[in-house]
Amino acid sequence: MSLKQLFRQPMLRAMLGRQHIQALRSMTTQSDKVLVDLDPKTGVAVVQMNRPPVNSLNLEFLSDINNTLDKLHNDKSCRGLILTSSNNKVFCAGLDIMEMYQPQTDRLTEFWKTLQNVWMNLYGSRLATIAAINGHSPAGGCLLATCCDYRIMVQNFTIGLNETQLGIIPPFWFVDSMEGVVGYRQTELACQKGLMMTTDQASKIGLVDEVVTPEVVLQKAQNEMVSWLKIPDYARQLTKSQMKMPNINKLRARRDEDVQHFVNFITKDSVQQALGFYIENLKKKAKK
Ligand SMILES: CCCCC/C=C/C(=O)SCCNC(=O)CCNC(=O)[C@H](O)C(C)(C)COP(=O)(O)OP(=O)(O)OC[C@H]1O[C@@H](n2cnc3c(N)ncnc32)[C@H](O)[C@@H]1OP(=O)(O)O
Numbered sequence: 001m002s003l004k005q006l007f008r009q010p011m012l013r014a015m016l017g018r019q020h021i022q023a024l025r026s027m028t029t030q031s032d033k034v035l036v037d038l039d040p041k042t043g044v045a046v047v048q049m050n051r052p053p054v055n056s057l058n059l060e061f062l063s064d065i066n067n068t069l070d071k072l073h074n075d076k077s078c079r080g081l082i083l084t085s086s087n088n089k090v091f092c093a094g095l096d097i098m099e100m101y102q103p104q105t106d107r108l109t110e111f112w113k114t115l116q117n118v119w120m121n122l123y124g125s126r127l128a129t130i131a132a133i134n135g136h137s138p139a140g141g142c143l144l145a146t147c148c149d150y151r152i153m154v155q156n157f158t159i160g161l162n163e164t165q166l167g168i169i170p171p172f173w174f175v176d177s178m179e180g181v182v183g184y185r186q187t188e189l190a191c192q193k194g195l196m197m198t199t200d201q202a203s204k205i206g207l208v209d210e211v212v213t214p215e216v217v218l219q220k221a222q223n224e225m226v227s228w229l230k231i232p233d234y235a236r237q238l239t240k241s242q243m244k245m246p247n248i249n250k251l252r253a254r255r256d257e258d259v260q261h262f263v264n265f266i267t268k269d270s271v272q273q274a275l276g277f278y279i280e281n282l283k284k285k286a287k288k
Contacts, residue, residue: 031064035086038072043079044225045072045127046218050086054093057140059107061096062114069121079229081125082221083148084132088214091131091157094139097166097282100266101275112262115140116255119173122147124248126237128228132221134214138162138196139170146177146207149228149240152220153199153208160202164194167274169265171258176247182206 038045047068049055057065072078085091099111122129122144131145133153142159145151153159161178163170170191179187186205189195202208212220228236251258265271 031068033061034064034068036068036072038075038078040077042225043077043229044082044222045078045080046082046084047072048084048086049092052087054090055085055087055141056093056096056098057115058096058099059111059114062111062118066114066118066121069118069125073121073126078127079233080128080130080225082130082132082218082225083122083144084218084221085134088134088154089157090135090141091133091137091159092141092144093136094141094143097275097279101279102272103266105263105267108263108266109259112259113255116173116251116258119143119147119177120248120251123177124241124244126233128225128236130221130225130228132217133157133159133208134217139166143174143177146181150224151181151208152210152212152217152224153202154214154217155199155211157199158196159199159207160194160196161191162194162196164192165196166194166278167271171262172254173247173251173258176250178207180243180247 033049033051035048035050036045037048049061049065051058051061055061072081095115099108103111125147128150129148130150130152131148133145133151135154136157137145137153137159139160139162142161145153145159161170161174163174175187175191178190182190182205186207190197190205190207197205197207199208199211203211210220210224266275
């Protein structure tokens with residue numbers, strides 16, 4: 001059934017109401033990889049990442065995420081965002097490794113610029129943002145989670161900046177995001193060792209704020225959002241921006257240098273070789 005047909009279903013219309021359907025329709029036509037449900041009554045948008053099999057972030061998916069963020073930021077009725085996944089085992093597998101393996105320089109450059117934009121847009125969002133982490137969340141997945149104001153994670157999954165395990169280096173703004181959440185010492189341990197932490201380990205160091213069962217993760221996120229939206233927007237937003245702007249300005253000032261560094265680093269023979277091995281192992285593991 002097409003989305004158009006779905007929205008015509010009387011049951012759905014009765015359940016959600018006309019206003020809600022309109023908001024849903026305007027948001028969902030945007031991309032089938034990023035599903036948005038903006039509730040006009042609460043002003044809360046649930047944004048589901050939906051790029052099978054594992055929500056890995058390629059150029060087009062990152063652009064869709066960015067467009068969605070722009071759209072929500074331009075919608076005055078929207079006050080809060082819950083970021084989650086349509087896959088209940090993987091929140092986001094991080095950057096699409098295929099974007100970095102044997103790449104074309106132009107696309108690699110565009111890919112990195114788009115990731116920088118997503119980071120600035122989500123980290124500096126005017127919205128209250130909650131990550132409902134309903135699956136594994138390595139590297140770029142962990143980055144998205146640490147961009148949010150609050151993290152609720154389902155038990156028995158893993159999260160972390162595991163870049164060093166792939167023979168690559170987490171960029172300074174990935175590290176800054178993590179440090180803002182867990183502090184210098186825990187970031188140092190986590191990033192140098194490329195630790196993938198279980199939900200419980202992540203909770204112990206404050207990387208996630210709540211550990212929950214899969215059935216309740218979205219409801220818990222909605223409940224938490226209510227308390228964030230009780231605060232006047234201007235007070236919450238200015239406080240947030242006061243805390244986040246230094247890191248955003250740091251990347252803004254070094255954007256081009258960061259892109260150049262990324263492209264030079266990724267295209268090194270030794271890094272390509274390490275990525276090749278990593279992909280081979282991933283594929284072997286997936287076949288088992
Ligand atoms: C200066 C340089 C800075 C660069 C910064 C880099 C940041 C990054 O984000 S690098 C990416 C890091 N991500 C990972 O290391 C995650 C790797 N994936 C996994 O560990 C697992 O896939 C999983 C835990 C996320 C999910 O496990 P599972 O549900 O068992 O799924 P499979 O492992 O069977 O994977 C299915 C399918 O997807 C492919 N795949 C997985 N991750 C990625 C990825 N990040 N990019 C591209 N493709 C990925 C995997 O190879 C399988 O493919 P097929 O074999 O074709 O089915």
